[in-house]
Amino acid sequence: MKIHTKAVHAGDRKKLGAHVPVTTPIYTASAYSYDSMEQLDRIFGQEEEGPCYARYDNPSAAALEEAVCALEGGRGALVCSSGMAALHVAVMTALTDRRRTVVAANSMYGATTSMLMNVFEPGGVDVRFADVCNLDSLRTAVAEAEPGCILIESISNPLLRVGDIEKIAAIAHEAGAALVVDNTFATPMIVRPLELGAHISVHSLTKYLAGHGDVMGGVVITDEAHFPILRSLGRTIGPVLGPFECYLTMRGIKTFPLRMERQCANACRVASWLSAHPKVQKVYFTADPAHPDVATIRAMFPQGMYGAIVSFEIAGAGRDEIFRFMDSLKMIVRATSLGDVHTMMLYPVMSSHREISPKQRERMGIREGLVRLSVGIEAPEDIIADLEQALA
Numbered sequence: 001m002k003i004h005t006k007a008v009h010a011g012d013r014k015k016l017g018a019h020v021p022v023t024t025p026i027y028t029a030s031a032y033s034y035d036s037m038e039q040l041d042r043i044f045g046q047e048e049e050g051p052c053y054a055r056y057d058n059p060s061a062a063a064l065e066e067a068v069c070a071l072e073g074g075r076g077a078l079v080c081s082s083g084m085a086a087l088h089v090a091v092m093t094a095l096t097d098r099r100r101t102v103v104a105a106n107s108m109y110g111a112t113t114s115m116l117m118n119v120f121e122p123g124g125v126d127v128r129f130a131d132v133c134n135l136d137s138l139r140t141a142v143a144e145a146e147p148g149c150i151l152i153e154s155i156s157n158p159l160l161r162v163g164d165i166e167k168i169a170a171i172a173h174e175a176g177a178a179l180v181v182d183n184t185f186a187t188p189m190i191v192r193p194l195e196l197g198a199h200i201s202v203h204s205l206t207k208y209l210a211g212h213g214d215v216m217g218g219v220v221i222t223d224e225a226h227f228p229i230l231r232s233l234g235r236t237i238g239p240v241l242g243p244f245e246c247y248l249t250m251r252g253i254k255t256f257p258l259r260m261e262r263q264c265a266n267a268c269r270v271a272s273w274l275s276a277h278p279k280v281q282k283v284y285f286t287a288d289p290a291h292p293d294v295a296t297i298r299a300m301f302p303q304g305m306y307g308a309i310v311s312f313e314i315a316g317a318g319r320d321e322i323f324r325f326m327d328s329l330k331m332i333v334r335a336t337s338l339g340d341v342h343t344m345m346l347y348p349v350m351s352s353h354r355e356i357s358p359k360q361r362e363r364m365g366i367r368e369g370l371v372r373l374s375v376g377i378e379a380p381e382d383i384i385a386d387l388e389q390a391l392a
């Protein structure tokens with residue numbers, strides 16, 4: 001063969017021997033060849049297991065899907081290029097062969113609310129919002145709207161409201177709707193929505209599951225009935241996650257339970273310190289005995305695991321004071337994400353809920369003096385010391 005041919009073929013397409021790599025390699029191949037056309041035909045026809053084209057199947061993605069499915073107790077999963085892509089595919093999956101109406105929680109991540117109002121609604125989907133923590137008002141909204149999909153967050157962003165997934169799932173089942181739960185904040189260490197009757201669970205992998213601030217990704221996990229729809233939509237739309245991101249997430253997931261335990265414990269320490277600080281007007285934390293959803297939290301969350309997000313309002317603070325406070329942080333990272341090993345702070349009015357109108361933000365309870373803290377794995381004394389000097 002000439003050098004031009006060697007450059008294209010040498011070294012590639014080696015058959016794996018008897019060895020087993022201890023972790024899944026990064027499969028960058030966009031397509032897969034087989035011994036014969038007969039076999040390729042069986043692979044395309046899904047009569048034989050195996051990847052054929054990276055939009056359909058990729059071994060790095062398949063490994064991650066299997067891992068997340070195991071954590072969430074699901075029957076099938078699809079990894080996507082972001083949490084928002086995953087939410088989009090999840091709602092499309094829920095609405096397939098159902099009434100094109102969504103009843104969504106009235107307090108959620110801003111981009112999720114925007115997606116419903118600016119993407120699904122113009123596409124002909126009727127979108128309504130309801131207080132999913134008040135089952136009577138949810139029942140009324142469902143009776144009126146007859147939705148095909150109910151969309152909630154297991155712990156809401158950023159005010160940390162918690163609806164009773166088992167009871168909401170019962171309402172969904174009775175109404176013939178699919179319940180989609182964004183489980184990003186709670187994670188499967190705290191809540192596994194499918195085990196509580198939800199049909200579909202979603203994560204921004206960008207957050208706790210990957211956990212190191214170096215991945216953008218999402219995943220949809222379903223029960224048995226919805227997996228063929230999810231798989232088919234995934235293959236057609238192609239919201240795939242790249243193999244390198246799959247590898248990083250797999251690597252992150254190995255320490256996810258340890259990180260989450262530490263982050264939850266740190267968050268309890270930080271929240272109780274903040275509650276006693278004279279400049280802090282209100283602390284939003286799921287371990288608070290005065291939390292409006294305390295009964296649900298006690299029944300649904302394992303002992304000592306309340307999540308690792310603490311939101312709080314600084315007394316009398318507006319945008320200028322919040323900017324001054326956040327600019328004074330020395331160790332805590334000012335950034336618009338959460339769930340990483342490092343502690344991070346975000347100003348919802350400026351970032352996660354920027355696209356939401358001030359009026360609607362006010363209705364959601366997201367005020368000018370509110371900040372959201374994602375507690376990391378550092379020594380809790382250092383997190384508290386940084387907050388203390390910045391508040392001073």
Ligand SMILES: Cc1ncc(COP(=O)(O)O)c(C=O)c1O
Nearest residue numbers: 082083084109157184204206217
């Ligand atoms: C609760 C929740 N869901 C979904 C998303 C979207 O995830 P991504 O940024 O990976 O698209 C976010 C992002 O912050 C989030 O907080």
